[in-house]
Amino acid sequence: MKMTYSRSKGFTLAEVLIVALIVGLLSSVAYPSYVNNVRKANRSEAISELQRLMSAQERYFLSNKEYADDLQKLGLSGSTVSIDDYDIEANGCASPNDNVRLCVELRAAASTESQKKDGDIVMNTIGRSELVKAGTNTLIKQL
Numbered sequence: 001m002k003m004t005y006s007r008s009k010g011f012t013l014a015e016v017l018i019v020a021l022i023v024g025l026l027s028s029v030a031y032p033s034y035v036n037n038v039r040k041a042n043r044s045e046a047i048s049e050l051q052r053l054m055s056a057q058e059r060y061f062l063s064n065k066e067y068a069d070d071l072q073k074l075g076l077s078g079s080t081v082s083i084d085d086y087d088i089e090a091n092g093c094a095s096p097n098d099n100v101r102l103c104v105e106l107r108a109a110a111s112t113e114s115q116k117k118d119g120d121i122v123m124n125t126i127g128r129s130e131l132v133k134a135g136t137n138t139l140i141k142q143l
Contacts, residue, residue: 035114038114039114039115039117039118040118042084042085042086042115042118043115043118043121043131045083045084046083046085046086046088046108046121047108047121047143049081049083049086049088049108050088050106050108050121050123051123053071053074053081053088053090053106054106054123054125056074056075057074057090057104057106057125058125060073060074061125065101066100066101067090067100067101067103067104067125068090068104069090069091069092069100069104070090071088071089071090082111083108085110085111085112085114085115086108086109086110086111086115086121087108087109087111088106088107088108088109089106089107089109090104090105090106091104091105091107092104092105093105093124093125093126093128097124097126102125102126103124103125103126104124104125105122105123105124105125105128106122106123106124107120107121107122108120108121108122109134109135110134116134116135117134118131118134119131119132119133119134119140120132120133120134120135121143122137123143129142129143130142130143131143
């Protein structure tokens with residue numbers, strides 16, 4: 001009598017382990033890229049909001065002959081505007097342009113640890129538009 005063996009339909013342990021290894025390798029390469037793209041998207045959103053606020057500053061200047069050093073003067077509910085990963089505040093510029101009649105600076109400070117790795121965004125009314133190291137004025141790049 002001859003015995004026949006039926007082969008089960010499924011995957012072997014080796015095949016499953018190989019697939020798990022490939023998925024692990026792909027995700028270890030893809031995840032950091034994904035996180036970096038999320039940071040860039042958040043930065044773009046903050047830049048857009050800063051540009052909107054800078055336009056409001058220019059309108060305020062036309063009416064009052066000075067810039068608003070507090071965002072409440074622009075009709076906002078608080079002195080800080082919070083968006084997903086940034087807190088935006090208005091301050092006077094550094095010397096020698098430290099007169100609010102001449103210059104105001106908007107700073108989008110990163111509020112999450114992930115976004116702090118990207119840095120803060122600084123814009124002012126005399127042309128400064130920079131990405132700086134979070135919590136400092138150390139230039140990372142011009143925007």
